[in-house]
Each structure stands twice: as structure tokens, then as C-alpha cells.
Amino acid sequence: MNESITIQYYLDQVAVQSDTDALKKIYLVYQKKLHRFAMAITKNNEIAEEVVADVFINFWRHRERLLKIDNLNQYLFISTRNIAIRKISEQKQDLIDISLDTLALPTAQISQNPEKLLLDKEVLEIIEKTIASLPPRCQLVYRMAKQEGLKYKEIAAILNISVKTIDAQMAVALKKILSGLKAALKV
Amino acid sequence: MAPRFWNILGRRLTGEITLEELQELEEMLQQDPELYSIVELHDQYFYCPNEDASDQEDESWLKQQHILAQHFPEDFNEQQPASNKLKNKRRRILYYFAAACTLLAVFALQLFRTSDRDIQNTLLSTNTSDITVNILPDGSKVWLNKNSRIKYDEKFGITNRDIHLTGEGFFDVKHMNELPMIVHAGKVKIKVLGTAFNVKYAAGTGKVETSLIRGRVELYNGEDKLILQPNDKVVIDENLVPEKEHIVFKKLNVEPKSGLIPEIAWINNRIVFNEEPFEEVAKKIEEKYNVKIIIEDKELKNEKFTGSFYDETLDIVLTALQLAYDFNYSKSQDKIIITK
Numbered sequence: 001m002n003e004s005i006t007i008q009y010y011l012d013q014v015a016v017q018s019d020t021d022a023l024k025k026i027y028l029v030y031q032k033k034l035h036r037f038a039m040a041i042t043k044n045n046e047i048a049e050e051v052v053a054d055v056f057i058n059f060w061r062h063r064e065r066l067l068k069i070d071n072l073n074q075y076l077f078i079s080t081r082n083i084a085i086r087k088i089s090e091q092k093q094d095l096i097d098i099s100l101d102t103l104a105l106p107t108a109q110i111s112q113n114p115e116k117l118l119l120d121k122e123v124l125e126i127i128e129k130t131i132a133s134l135p136p137r138c139q140l141v142y143r144m145a146k147q148e149g150l151k152y153k154e155i156a157a158i159l160n161i162s163v164k165t166i167d168a169q170m171a172v173a174l175k176k177i178l179s180g181l182k183a184a185l186k187v
Numbered sequence: 188m189a190p191r192f193w194n195i196l197g198r199r200l201t202g203e204i205t206l207e208e209l210q211e212l213e214e215m216l217q218q219d220p221e222l223y224s225i226v227e228l229h230d231q232y233f234y235c236p237n238e239d240a241s242d243q244e245d246e247s248w249l250k251q252q253h254i255l256a257q258h259f260p261e262d263f264n265e266q267q268p269a270s271n272k273l274k275n276k277r278r279r280i281l282y283y284f285a286a287a288c289t290l291l292a293v294f295a296l297q298l299f300r301t302s303d304r305d306i307q308n309t310l311l312s313t314n315t316s317d318i319t320v321n322i323l324p325d326g327s328k329v330w331l332n333k334n335s336r337i338k339y340d341e342k343f344g345i346t347n348r349d350i351h352l353t354g355e356g357f358f359d360v361k362h363m364n365e366l367p368m369i370v371h372a373g374k375v376k377i378k379v380l381g382t383a384f385n386v387k388y389a390a391g392t393g394k395v396e397t398s399l400i401r402g403r404v405e406l407y408n409g410e411d412k413l414i415l416q417p418n419d420k421v422v423i424d425e426n427l428v429p430e431k432e433h434i435v436f437k438k439l440n441v442e443p444k445s446g447l448i449p450e451i452a453w454i455n456n457r458i459v460f461n462e463e464p465f466e467e468v469a470k471k472i473e474e475k476y477n478v479k480i481i482i483e484d485k486e487l488k489n490e491k492f493t494g495s496f497y498d499e500t501l502d503i504v505l506t507a508l509q510l511a512y513d514f515n516y517s518k519s520q521d522k523i524i525i526t527k
Contacts, residue, residue, distance in 0.1 A: 006414075007414075008414050009412070018262065020262065020263065024248055024252075027248055027251060028244050028248060031244070031247055031248075031251075052251075053250075053251055053254045056251055056255065057254065057255060057258050060255060060258075060259060060262070061258070061259075123228060123232070124232065127229070127232050145197075145200065145201050146200070146233050150201070151201050151202070151203055152198065152201060152203055153203075167194050167197065167198075170193075170194075170197030170198075170200075171190065171193035171194050171196075171197055172193075173197075174193050174196055174197055174229075175193055177229060178222070178225050178226065178229055181225050181228060181229065182221070182222070182225050185225070
């Protein structure tokens with residue numbers, strides 16, 4: 001079932017009723033996504049785990065404010081970004097700023113359930129290979145949209161870039177992926 | 188392909204495309220069928236559910252819960268569930284009190300409102316052969332399918348944006364932050380800020396279909412509230428039992444050859460089928476050509492069909508269908524009888 005349909009309900013439950021079960025529901029929807037994003041910044045599994053834990057500590061601590069959030073995706077990803085940057089800055093004892101060209105979002109575990117998988121294995125491999133060969137920034141934008149299901153506006157806010165840049169990066173990604181597919185299917 | 192093609196293709200994937208862009212994309216894709224089939228293939232990859240729910244998840248939540256308990260022992264410590272519950276209860280009472288106050292205020296407002304009488308209603312309706320495009324007082328656009336009507340009052344766009352629909356309409360709603368549009372279709376209410384979506388409700392059937400193309404809508408069915416994301420389709424059918432199965436979620440699918448979404452093809456006077464059984468295909472033909480179709484063969488009823496028609500005559504449509512399935516048909520007055 002579509003998770004996003006009920007997520008707003010859980011958010012209200014957390015904010016108004018301090019419902020810990022609703023928090024669990026939100027956690028389960030976002031935990032992997034946020035961990036991947038934290039990994040992209042910190043490149044360290046343990047630190048990434050700490051980041052996600054801190055994100056949800058803050059989330060709970062300020063739950064009364066949650067009703068004012070109009071975009072949960074954006075809120076959680078930006079929170080993850082800020083905490084991750086703070087952690088690596090602390091570790092290196094220097095203020096670190098993230099460069100988009102160094103961020104690599106890990107690939108999500110693809111479901112092996114054949115009913116869910118509508119594509120041939122062969123086609124899948126071609127697409128995955130093409131994505132892996134994209135320039136870092138381009139790959140990051142594409143994965144944020146596809147894998148994490150984020151909107152252009154959300155990606156723009158999270159990565160601190162313009163929607164125009166996202167338009168351009170997505171165009172490059174799609175051009176390459178589709179021409180890769182076209183060439184592969186012709187053989 | 189032009190750079191613009193790649194831009195709007197990307198925007199379609201995240202559901203941020205406008206209706207105009209969608210039509211533009213469709214025209215461009217029609218010129219290159221080979222590219223179209225590849226776009227389709229990629230769409231499936233893009234939307235493919237990519238994560239497994241696993242036992243690891245519960246384990247990671249236990250870890251998280253443990254960390255939370257260290258920071259907020261009163262909320263997460265299982266040793267003291269009673270006090271926790273009490274706190275929740277207190278909050279709940281406060282919440283109910285706040286809700287009651289709001290309700291009272293709304294009630295008072297209603298009383299005040301209904302006291303100024305003589306509200307003028309506007310009624311727009313279509314006959315059995317025309318599709319119309321209407322601009323509402325707030326600047327929103329509504330396409331009305333055949334045999335449909337909408338109703339709103341003179342305060343529309345000023346103090347309310349309530350609109351009542353019977354039949355089928357496609358709404359491209361102008362964004363107004365303070366004043367959401369509420370579409371009433373039977374018992375279902377659809378609340379929107381600025382979006383494009385299609386609603387189908389045949390009076391008296393208790394079945395309401397809502398398809399969202401862009402933006403976000405909230406759907407109210409009695410006490411249930413649902414939030415739709417782009418490409419979501421929700422069918423609420425109160426005839427279905429048990430109650431929980433009233434609501435069915437679907438994803439909108441583009442028909443591969445034409446690049447059209449079947450649910451909104453009627454706007455362009457088209458009918459589009461995507462893996463639909465012949466019985467449903469016949470229903471759409473009935474609506475478009477104002478005829479009655481009777482399929483006498485049971486097996487034929489469930490045969491699946493994919494394709495689209497534009498301005499073809501009824502005979503051409505039937506002949507095209509005959510190429511896909513082996514059947515005979517005979518016409519008598521307004522009836523078409525289909526046999527194997």
C-alpha cells in the first residue's frame with residue numbers, strides 16, 4: 001500500500017498525541033533512506049547510524065513543532081544532512097562543507113520478489129550499469145529522485161542547489177540511461 | 188530529441204509535470220515510437236519498488252528505541268507504561284477540548300452563514316455529445332465530460348471554493364493557499380490546493396474514482412482521510428463489502444503506444460485502453476458513441492485490450508477491435524450485439 005498516504009496521519013499522531021507507535025511507523029519508512037544519505041556524506045556505517053539515531057532524537061524532542069512542517073521528506077533529509085556534516089566536522093576538528101561531487105548514494109537493495117520485478121534481469125543490469133557510470137553529481141540527483149522518491153524542489157532544498165541544476169542533471173541522466181538501453185536492446 | 192524533451196521527461200517521473208507539458212511530451216513521443224517503448228521500459232525501472240521489508244527493520248527500531256529511552260526515559264521506558272499513558276491521556280483530553288472548541292466555532296460560523304439567504308448557484312452542465320472546458324471564477328479550469336454537471340455558489344473563490352460534481356470532470360486547480368478547493372462527489376469530498384486531477388462519479392452509484400496527475404489532494408470519505416500523491420488513483424465503491432474493501436488504490440498507467448493516461452484521455456476526445464477487459468472497453472465506446480453494446484459471449488467479455496482511438500467512426504473502431512479478437516457484430520438501431 002502507498003506509504004505516503006498514511007504518513008501524514010502518523011505525523012499528526014506523533015505531534016499531538018506523543019504516539020510512540022506512530023514514531024516507529026515513520027522511522028521504518030525513513031530509516032534506510034536517511035541512513036543511505038548519511039552514508040553518502042560520512043562514508044562510514046557507524047557514524048551514519050549515529051546520525052540517523054540523532055535525527056530521530058531531535059524529531060521526538062521537538063515533536064510539538066511537527067505540525068508546522070509542510071514537507072516531512074525535506075525536514076528529515078535536511079536534518080540528516082546537518083547532523084552528518086556536524087559529526088564529520090567534529091571528527092576532523094575542522095568545519096567541513098560537503099561537495100556534491102564527493103557524495104555517492106549507496107544503491108538500495110532491490111527486491112528479489114519476481115512479482116514486484118517487472119523487468120528482465122538483463123534490462124535491469126543494463127540500467128544499473130549505466131547509472132553507475134554517470135558523473136557523481138548526476139548520479140546523486142537521479143538516485144535522490146528514483147530511489148528516495150524525492151521531488152525536484154525537495155532535492156534542491158536538501159542539496160542546496162537550484163531546480164534548474166536538477167533539471168539539467170536529470171536530463172543528462174535520462175539521456176544516457178535511455179540511449180544505453182536503446183543500444184543494448186538493438187544488439 | 189530537443190533538450191526540452193529531456194527536461195519534461197524528468198519532471199514527469201517525479202510527478203511535477205503540468206498538463207500542458209504532459210500533452211507536449213505525448214506529441215513528441217508519438218513521433219518516435221522506438222524511443223517511446225524505451226521510455227516505457229525505463230518508467231518501470233523508475234517506479235519499481237526497490238526495497239525489501241525485512242526483520243532487520245524491527246531490530247534497528249529496537250536499537251533506536253533503546254537510544255530514545257536514554258534521552259526520554261518518561262516516554263520510552265517500558266517500566267513505567269502507566270505514567271506514560273496518563274500523560275498521553277492528558278494530552279488527548281486537551282486535544283479533544285481544542286477540537287470541541289473548533290467545532291463550536293465552525294458551527295457558529297455556519298449559523299451566521301446560512302442566515303444570509305438568497306445565495307445564487309451557478310450550474311454548468313454538458314449534454315450527451317459535448318465535452319466542455321470551463322474557467323471558474325477563481326481561474327481554475329474544469330473539463331466536463333459528456334452527461335456531467337458542476338454546481339457552485341456566488342461566494343465561490345471569495346469565501347469558499349466548494350464545487351459539486353456529478354459525472355466526470357478534470358480539474359486544473361489554481362493555487363490559493365488560504366482557500367482550498369473542495370470537490371464534492373457523492374459522499375466523497377476531495378480537498379485540494381493547487382493540482383490537476385480527474386474525478387468520476389455517476390450519480391447514485393456510490394462509486395467515486397479520483398486520479399491525481401500533479402500536486403496533492405486530500406480525500407475524505409466519512410471519517411477516513413486519504414492523501415494522494417501524483418499518479419495515484421483511488422476508487423471508493425460503497426457497494427463493495429466488507430467495508431474495508433471500499434477503498435482501492437491503484438497507480439495510473441500510461442498506455443504504451445499513445446503515451447496517454449487512460450483516465451484523462453477523454454479530455455482530448457480520445458478513448459484509451461491499457462490492458463482492459465473487453466467489457467470495460469465496450470463501456471467506454473458506449474459513452475463516446477452514445478450506443479448500447481451487448482457482448483453475448485462470456486469469454487469475450489474478459490479478453491484484454493490495449494490501444495487508443497481518436498476521431499474514428501464507430502465502424503472503424505469495431506473493425507479495429509475485430510483485428511484483435513475474432514468476433515462478429517450486428518447493428519440494430521442504437522444497439523450493437525457482439526457474438527463470437
